[in-house]
Amino acid sequence: MIEAYKKGIDRSLLRERLKKTPAERVEDLVALVAFADELAAAGRRTRQS
């Protein structure tokens, strides 16, 4: 099953991520979560209007 999951992994994305420091990687996560939350909030506003 793990080997099957590996086929869907974008290794170029991983290589880019590995060029960053651990601190930069965590900062990227924080930004990604904020972006995801903003998208979810926008979706909720759209459904309510």
Next chain:
Amino acid sequence: MTDFAGVIRTLADSDVQFILVGGVAATVHGSVRLTRDIDIVYARTGDNIERLVDALAPHAPYLRGAPPGLPFQWERDTLLRGLNFTLTTRLGDLDLFGDLTGGGGFVELRSHASAIRIFDRDVLCLDIEWLIRVKRAAGRPKDLEAVAELEALLDEMNRSD
């Protein structure tokens, strides 16, 4: 939204002994998967449990998913009686592990963790090989997906050495 910096700084500034594991540890090693909670293994000494209780008390820790009004007391004895706690706090979701399946507790994992600097604090993070090991042991589909990515990351790291 999880205040990742707030959680890490709160724990580090209170001298809580802990090791980052889970999704944030995977992020440290290069994972691009999104995670919203912070998972830590904490040392089960009385002093450390007291520091952990004091550090989180201002942030209203409560059992995640539990109905409001449950008689949950965030105190030293609660942590001593239990082991692993899935919490929600004002800073975000935080999972506390006294012991990890396939890995053990803080004492066993300490020698498989490295110091990293994030949010201007030095913290311990479980090494990628052991992160793979404990995620394999957890064995849920989402863990196995994470294992696939971590093994791919390990391949890439070894390739670039």
